[in-house]
Amino acid sequence: MxxxxxxxxTRNLIIETAERLFIEKGYEHTSIxxxxxxxxxxxxxAIYYHFRSKEEIMDAVATKMYSPSNEQLYRICRxxxxxxxxxxxELFRTSAFSPALKEMFSAAPDMMKNPKLLKLLLNETQxxxxxxxxxxxxxxxxxxxxxxxxxxxxxxxLMLVSNVWLNPMIYHSSPAEIVQKLKFYxxxxxxxxLDILDDEVITSLEVYTVxxxxxxx
Amino acid sequence: MxxxxxxxxTRNLIIETAERLFIEKGYEHTSIxxxxxxxxxxxxxAIYYHFRSKEEIMDAVATKMYSPSNEQLYRICRxxxxxxxxxxxELFRTSAFSPALKEMFSAAPDMMKNPKLLKLLLNETQxxxxxxxxxxxxxxxxxxxxxxxxxxxxxxxLMLVSNVWLNPMIYHSSPAEIVQKLKFYxxxxxxxxLDILDDEVITSLEVYTVxxxxxxx
Numbered sequence: 001m002x003x004x005x006x007x008x009x010t011r012n013l014i015i016e017t018a019e020r021l022f023i024e025k026g027y028e029h030t031s032i033x034x035x036x037x038x039x040x041x042x043x044x045x046a047i048y049y050h051f052r053s054k055e056e057i058m059d060a061v062a063t064k065m066y067s068p069s070n071e072q073l074y075r076i077c078r079x080x081x082x083x084x085x086x087x088x089x090e091l092f093r094t095s096a097f098s099p100a101l102k103e104m105f106s107a108a109p110d111m112m113k114n115p116k117l118l119k120l121l122l123n124e125t126q127x128x129x130x131x132x133x134x135x136x137x138x139x140x141x142x143x144x145x146x147x148x149x150x151x152x153x154x155x156x157x158l159m160l161v162s163n164v165w166l167n168p169m170i171y172h173s174s175p176a177e178i179v180q181k182l183k184f185y186x187x188x189x190x191x192x193x194l195d196i197l198d199d200e201v202i203t204s205l206e207v208y209t210v211x212x213x214x215x216x217x
Numbered sequence: 218m219x220x221x222x223x224x225x226x227t228r229n230l231i232i233e234t235a236e237r238l239f240i241e242k243g244y245e246h247t248s249i250x251x252x253x254x255x256x257x258x259x260x261x262x263a264i265y266y267h268f269r270s271k272e273e274i275m276d277a278v279a280t281k282m283y284s285p286s287n288e289q290l291y292r293i294c295r296x297x298x299x300x301x302x303x304x305x306x307e308l309f310r311t312s313a314f315s316p317a318l319k320e321m322f323s324a325a326p327d328m329m330k331n332p333k334l335l336k337l338l339l340n341e342t343q344x345x346x347x348x349x350x351x352x353x354x355x356x357x358x359x360x361x362x363x364x365x366x367x368x369x370x371x372x373x374x375l376m377l378v379s380n381v382w383l384n385p386m387i388y389h390s391s392p393a394e395i396v397q398k399l400k401f402y403x404x405x406x407x408x409x410x411l412d413i414l415d416d417e418v419i420t421s422l423e424v425y426t427v428x429x430x431x432x433x434x
Contacts, residue, residue, distance in 0.1 A: 122387065165377055187406075
């Protein structure tokens with residue numbers, strides 16, 4: 001395969017192949033060599049032309065996985081039939097049930113073994129994701145469904161707790177521990193006036209954690 | 218200097234020298250070569266015999282910096298004249314005013330550029346630090362000064378918020394942003410029944426953030 005003739009196609013092929021292998025075998029059990037072996041004759045040099053490391057490939061895979069889910073989240077933000085609080089609840093539900101989350105938990109990278117992935121995730125909680133939640137909180141303040149003097153701070157802490165603390169790829173929680181953590185989160189959200197975490201969401205995340213723990217195995 | 222004759226002394230000399238340079242020049246502006254230049258003829262090989270990277274040296278420096286402060290924290294835990302809530306308040310105060318924090322902010326490593334340091338820090342919030350806070354919360358439950366059904370979860374979130382979210386080495390907050398974050402934290406702690414964050418602590422952390430932002434330059 002020519003490496004520079006269709007660079008974008010080569011890049012996509014690498015991402016798709018890696019995604020399939022990560023979901024099948026798990027991230028930790030997939031080597032760069034495995035990916036090469038499934039690329040029909042592409043050289044190691046060609047893969048390193050596009051990605052400097054397996055962590056960089058995983059980052060691109062995650063971006064691809066989450067792209068439809070992010071579209072969905074932006075659609076919720078634009079809805080006119082929901083107030084701020086309802087949008088936030090919908091955002092939590094949609095994230096918890098998204099196929100991306102299931103795929104991610106199947107790929108199951110251990111972020112404590114992959115500090116660069118950890119950094120990328122932590123960066124998101126300070127930027128796009130926090131910005132989106134902050135906007136919804138401000139809408140809720142405007143329409144009276146949410147009361148807080150700290151929309152930015154609350155948005156950042158919500159994202160940090162959701163994406164880092166509740167993440168079994170970082171905090172290696174058992175399914176029972178995840179349920180207990182989600183109950184504490186539900187209780188804390190209510191203290192902030194945000195009754196947005198349904199029991200159904202808790203159950204869904206418990207199931208995903210079982211899946212993750214199996215794949216990580 | 219012989220490399221293997223007194224390996225422990227060599228290691229300590231590297232740590233002390235690096236600590237001094239990090240505090241003087243800032244971590245980001247200190248290279249491994251700078252450290253070597255101040256070691257009086259020690260070779261690059263000798264330094265790599267003890268540490269694989271600058272991040273590993275910083276980890277050892279941080280351990281050294283925090284060692285007296287950790288001693289102090291353990292002493293607070295053992296005090297008989299304080300109830301659980303009072304111990305927690307004392308723990309927060311002591312951490313906020315500790316020389317280690319000031320030294321760390323002077324060294325000012327940007328954790329988003331040093332994912333391995335980030336990982337080490339995040340690991341602590343799940344282990345020793347969280348265990349210590351959990352124990353104090355349980356004491357407080359026992360003596361009636363603290364009410365929560367979630368001592369483990371609360372301990373982990375307290376450590377995550379304190380050590381990660383409030384950390385200007387990860388979230389690059391301005392001093393004004395840090396003050397706003399601390400006010401949100403103070404408010405949330407009160408919702409949890411933990412009125413433990415004094416205004417003095419807020420002021421101290423604001424000053425340290427000014428220091429950090431100067432050193433980071």
